[in-house]
Amino acid sequence: MKHSTRRTFEKYGVLSAPLVWTFIFLFVPYILLFTYSFYIKQFPTFTPAFQFGNYAQIIADSQYYQVIFRSAWIAGCVALSALFLAYPFAYFLVFKVRSARVRMILYMAVIVPLWVSYLLRAYTWKTILGNEGILNSFLVWAGIFAEPSDLFLYNKFSMILTLTYIFIPFTVMPIYTALEKIPRNLTEASHDLGVGPLQTFWNVILPLSMPGVIAGMTFTFCLASGDFVAPMLVGGPDGFMIANLMTSQFGAAMNWPLGSALAMIMLVVVLTIISLSDKFQRAGRVELG
Amino acid sequence: MEIGRASVLESISHRFGNGFLLTASMSVLAFLYLPIAVLIIFSFNDSRILSLPFRGFTWKWYEALLNNADLQTAIWNSFYVGICATFLTLLIGIPAAFALDRFNFPGKTMFRRFVLLPLALPGVITGISMMNMFRAMGIQLSLETVILGHATALVSVVATQVFARLQRLNRSFEEASADLGARPWQTFCYVTIPNIRSAIIGSALISFTLSFDEIPVTFFLTGRDNTLPMYIWSTLRRGITPEINAVGTIILVVSLVLIVLSVWLIQHDDQKR
Numbered sequence: 001m002k003h004s005t006r007r008t009f010e011k012y013g014v015l016s017a018p019l020v021w022t023f024i025f026l027f028v029p030y031i032l033l034f035t036y037s038f039y040i041k042q043f044p045t046f047t048p049a050f051q052f053g054n055y056a057q058i059i060a061d062s063q064y065y066q067v068i069f070r071s072a073w074i075a076g077c078v079a080l081s082a083l084f085l086a087y088p089f090a091y092f093l094v095f096k097v098r099s100a101r102v103r104m105i106l107y108m109a110v111i112v113p114l115w116v117s118y119l120l121r122a123y124t125w126k127t128i129l130g131n132e133g134i135l136n137s138f139l140v141w142a143g144i145f146a147e148p149s150d151l152f153l154y155n156k157f158s159m160i161l162t163l164t165y166i167f168i169p170f171t172v173m174p175i176y177t178a179l180e181k182i183p184r185n186l187t188e189a190s191h192d193l194g195v196g197p198l199q200t201f202w203n204v205i206l207p208l209s210m211p212g213v214i215a216g217m218t219f220t221f222c223l224a225s226g227d228f229v230a231p232m233l234v235g236g237p238d239g240f241m242i243a244n245l246m247t248s249q250f251g252a253a254m255n256w257p258l259g260s261a262l263a264m265i266m267l268v269v270v271l272t273i274i275s276l277s278d279k280f281q282r283a284g285r286v287e288l289g
Numbered sequence: 290m291e292i293g294r295a296s297v298l299e300s301i302s303h304r305f306g307n308g309f310l311l312t313a314s315m316s317v318l319a320f321l322y323l324p325i326a327v328l329i330i331f332s333f334n335d336s337r338i339l340s341l342p343f344r345g346f347t348w349k350w351y352e353a354l355l356n357n358a359d360l361q362t363a364i365w366n367s368f369y370v371g372i373c374a375t376f377l378t379l380l381i382g383i384p385a386a387f388a389l390d391r392f393n394f395p396g397k398t399m400f401r402r403f404v405l406l407p408l409a410l411p412g413v414i415t416g417i418s419m420m421n422m423f424r425a426m427g428i429q430l431s432l433e434t435v436i437l438g439h440a441t442a443l444v445s446v447v448a449t450q451v452f453a454r455l456q457r458l459n460r461s462f463e464e465a466s467a468d469l470g471a472r473p474w475q476t477f478c479y480v481t482i483p484n485i486r487s488a489i490i491g492s493a494l495i496s497f498t499l500s501f502d503e504i505p506v507t508f509f510l511t512g513r514d515n516t517l518p519m520y521i522w523s524t525l526r527r528g529i530t531p532e533i534n535a536v537g538t539i540i541l542v543v544s545l546v547l548i549v550l551s552v553w554l555i556q557h558d559d560q561k562r
Contacts, residue, residue: 015394018385018404018444025441026403029418032425085320088313096310106318108548113321115544116328117502119521120537123529124324127331132340134327168321197306219409226411229504233525243413243505250417250509263417270410271402 030267036260046257054261064245068265071241074159075225079171079217081164086171086216091205094179095187107176110169118166122233125162129153129234154236162230167223171216178212179205211281218277222270242266325541332534350535357532363520370432370516371500374439378496379489381440382447389448390455408445412505415442420509431512438506443499447492454488494551498544 040049058064089110097103113121128134129152136148152158182205190200228243235241242262249259335345354360385404389397407415419438423430462484466476482489504518511519517536524533 014384015388015392018381018388018448019400021381021441021444022385022400022403025419025422025437026406029415029422032421033414033418036421085313085317088310089317092310092314096307104552106314108552109318110321112541112545112548113325115498115502115548116325116537116541117518117521118504119518119525120328120533121324123525123533124328127340128324128327130340132338134340137340165320165324168317197303222409223411226413226505228413243411246413246417247508250420256421259417260421263414266411267414270414271406274406274409 033260033263033267036257037264039257039260041255041257046255054258055265057258058261058265064262067240067245068242071225071243074156074163074239074241075221077156077160078163078167078224079221081160082167082171082220083213083217085164086168087175087213090172090175090179093176095205107172110172114169119229119233121166122162122230125158125165126153126234129158129161153234155238158234158236159230159239162234163224163227166230167220170223171220174212174215174219175209176212178209178215182208214277214280218273222273226266226270328534329538329541331531332538334531337530350531351539353530353532354535354539359515360517360520360532360536363515363517366432366514367501367517370436370439371497373436374443374500375493375497377436377440378443378447379493382444382492383451383489385444385448386451386455389452404448405445407442408449412442412503413509416506416509419506423510429512430510432514432516434510434512435507435516438510439500439503442503442506443496446496446499447489450488450492450495451485454485458484 036046037054038050038052039046040051040053058068093103093106097106126133130136131148131150131153133152135152136145139145140148186204186208187200190204191197195203225241226243228241228247231239231241231244235244246259246262246266249255249262253259330343332350333346333348334343335347335349336343388394389401389404394400416438419434419441420430423434428434458481462480463476466480467473471479502518503516504522507516507519508522515523521533521536524530
């Protein structure tokens with residue numbers, strides 16, 4: 001066989017399984033979602049149509065777009081809080097811990113909580129923050145409060161707290177990787193030039209770690225906005241997010257076209273965020289030789 | 290003298306900075322482990338209610354687990370789904386990584402976008418879109434549809450890890466193998482695969498772990514059989530007993546043992562090479 005023919009044969013042989021899979025299980029479902037989003041809800045299910053009514057309903061009806069904004073706001077707060085907690089930890093591991101063994105142990109220590117069921121960890125926050133929970137018990141015992149407070153659970157605070165808790169490990173990982181890659185000769189050169197540690201951080205380390213920061217925050221924002229477990233456990237009425245809205249459209253509300261329209265909106269938004277984030281990451285990448 | 294003052298100031302701010310970093314890092318770890326400590330402690334608490342005060346040490350919740358047939362079925366289902374899904378992700382993800390690393394073909398960028406999408410896309414979308422498709426095709430939801438859903442969501446894990454490893458692979462090994470007369474499939478089996486073995490095993494483990502605790506995709510694609518997360522979910526809605534805490538603690542301990550084992554194995558493997 002000619003080499004180029006064999007090469008082509010090889011190429012499409014290797015490609016066939018993933019291509020077919022991607023087509024059947026990713027492409028087709030998204031097309032279906034797109035199609036359904038134009039249908040009309042009609043008892044008991046829905047009829048084919050081509051109309052923008054579902055999208056119009058989402059934009060016009062405040063009960064829908066409020067949920068979308070709330071989800072984005074909560075996800076943004078979560079991404080920021082996770083960043084403020086994860087970055088110092090990653091920085092400490094990479095630059096301050098001398099022993100490679102201790103560094104690995106501490107790194108694993110952040111990853112290990114991911115192995116405990118997400119549901120259980122979120123639920124445990126509910127027991128910690130609740131009226132009979134540990135936090136309230138401690139505050140009453142310490143005399144800070146006269147009686148247990150309602151303030152800690154079933155609101156945006158508990159949502160952001162729980163979601164930040166879940167996403168800290170996911171934020172630490174890319175930042176740690178990015179910080180590790182920074183060549184030490186750059187920080188040493190900065191020090192040799194007489195620049196203090198704070199300035200070195202601001203001018204050298206922070207910019208070079210940006211790709212990791214952006215990756216972590218994008219991941220956290222996208223996944224936090226689409227979460228439906230935390231809202232159900234600790235959210236209360238204030239914490240109703242897009243994913244819960246979507247779930248109810250496919251469940252009790254039996255409004256699949258509307259649910260599909262919501263899903264399409266989320267799909268497009270996430271795709272846009274990922275593309276933008278990619279561009280920022282590449283722009284921030286410095287040629288390190 | 291100015292130089293002396295500057296260096297004293299510097300060393301104070303240096304110490305302060307280090308102190309801040311140490312405190313911040315330890316606080317983060319404490320924050321991360323607080324719920325886990327609570328989980329473990331209450332699994333031994335002799336009380337149905339998950340709140341203080343602590344009423345006494347007991348193994349009874351662990352004993353109840355042994356009698357809980359539903360839970361055991363759910364765990365078994367999770368293993369079944371996890372193993373099959375991981376197998377599928379390897380079958381699809383490894384060729385996908387090779388295709389992205391070595392070949393150019395029309396639609397490559399779109400293919401890459403699609404493959405990577407489920408990683409950052411909330412699982413609800415993957416779950417809803419696949420549920421739509423199965424319903425439209427008249428396929429009953431079952432553990433098998435869950436397997437297909439997990440495989441789709443997790444292919445990107447394997448593909449990215451293997452791809453990253455392939456990028457770092459030294460092509461001269463493969464060229465040398467070809468120069469020495471090996472056929473392409475021999476080179477693949479004896480040269481390429483062993484070198485990316487760590488990426489394959491690592492991503493398979495991550496894939497299995499993610500599948501075991503997977504919630505959104507499973508929620509939409511599950512039929513009558515429950516996986517472990519679905520069982521826990523239904524228990525949470527109905528009324529919780531500390532049996533759940535016992536489950537969580539056991540999962541944690543098993544995972545710790547597995548991690549320590551795998552780290553030891555990797556180090557041992559490295560030393561042998």
